[in-house]
Amino acid sequence: MPSIRMKAISSGDTTEVQALVQHPMDSGFVKDPSGALIPPHHIETLVFSHNDKPVFTAYWGPAVSKDPYVKFAFKGAAKGDTLQATWIDNMGKTDTGTAKIA
Amino acid sequence: MSLHHTASQEATRRTALRLLAGLGLYGITMPSIGQAFASDAPGWPEAAFKAKTQDEVLAALYKGKLEMSKDVTIETPEIAENGAVVPVSVSTKLPGVTSISILVPENPYALAASYKLADASMAMVGCRLKMAKTTKVIAVVEAGGKLYAASSDVKVTLGGCGG
Structure with a gap:
């Protein structure tokens, strides 16, 4: 199951992107039912690229909500182009997803 | 007023339950401690x-x-x-x-x-x-x-x- 769901819609020269990532984003301040602290586990970077050039980079701490959502917009892409997104979390896990710009 | 209040309390209770259910799940599926020391993203x-x-x-x-x-x-x-x-x-x-x-x-x-x-x-x-x-x-x-x-x-x- 891909962890990244993206919608990229172009209108004129501007592409608006909405992305939803499946990730626990554990803050490190929450206890499990046995009373033990759940260690922090959160995405640190999420980079969106168009034609191998980063167009938007998110740096996230543990205060970003579980299953994070982000919305941004950029210029210079055309309908049919591919947008790529890659995240890396504090445990070294990573995933990449792509979306066709509509 | 009281109607709205009850609805919001109910929503809060459900959110709390969902939160607890989620916590239990992550408690069980937490990966090993060793991974927690991986280096931060560039x-x-x-x-x-x-x-x-x-x-x-x-x-x-x-x-x-x-x-x-x-x-x-x-x-x-x-x-x-x-x-x-x-x-x-x-x-x-x-x-x-x-x-x-x-x-x-x-x-x-x-x-x-x-x-x-x-x-x-x-x-x-x-x-x-x-x-x-x-x-x-x-x-x-x-x-x-x-x-x-x-x-x-x-x-x-x-x-x-x-x-």
Whole structure:
């Protein structure tokens, strides 16, 4: 199951992107039912690229909500182009997803 | 009035139950401790994310002084029933924006998110953040090497950091 769901819609020269990532984003301040602290586990970077050039980079701490959502917009892409997104979390896990710009 | 109150209490209770169910799940599926010591992602501003206060965050991320600006727009709900998911959006018409950071000073770590913009990026971002309690939310926009800020108050009725 891909962890990244993206919608990229172009209108004129501007592409608006909405992305939803499946990730626990554990803050490190929450206890499990046995009373033990759940260690922090959160995405640190999420980079969106168009034609191998980063167009938007998110740096996230543990205060970003579980299953994070982000919305941004950029210029210079055309309908049919591919947008790529890659995240890396504090445990070294990573995933990449792509979306066709509509 | 009383009807609305009951509905919101019910929503709060359901949120709490969902939260508990989720916690149980992650408790069981937590990966081994060893992985927790993997190195941080390249470029991630660790010092800024470990800072407890707004001033420490700004010192770790930026140079120079913050100036409150009407040209920075921050949108948050006035009241957040569930502090675990609070929508925040920031936008500005200022030219030459290179980064947008969002601070929640009442959280254990003051910096929630920092966004690096490319030349092609539009100066706006929307995301969802956790807030431990009623707090100010501060948007910092870096444009042309200067820092502009706007803030918004969010009343949190159920904190989003576990506590």
